[in-house]
Amino acid sequence: MPTACSEAMRFAGKTVVVLGGNSGIGLVAARAFRAEGARVAITGRNEATLAQVAAESGTLAVRSDMGASSPVRI
Secondary structure, three states, X not given: OOOHHHHHOOOOOOEEEEEOOOOHHHHHHHHHHHHXXXXXXXXXXXXXXXXXXXXXXXXXXXXXXXXXXXXXXX
């Protein structure tokens, strides 16, 4: 049976990437994963909010725009 301590750190040693993790529900998810022991990387379009979240939490923040990807040709 898991203890309260082991439950709180169920993502220890894991790495999580949250797309859109610089605001809204993505930011909440990133914080929750970090609180449970995960190493977290976030992506987002807004450089200012990415920098703010990275400075506050120590997460890796990468600027990206999923809507601006070029089409893949086969």
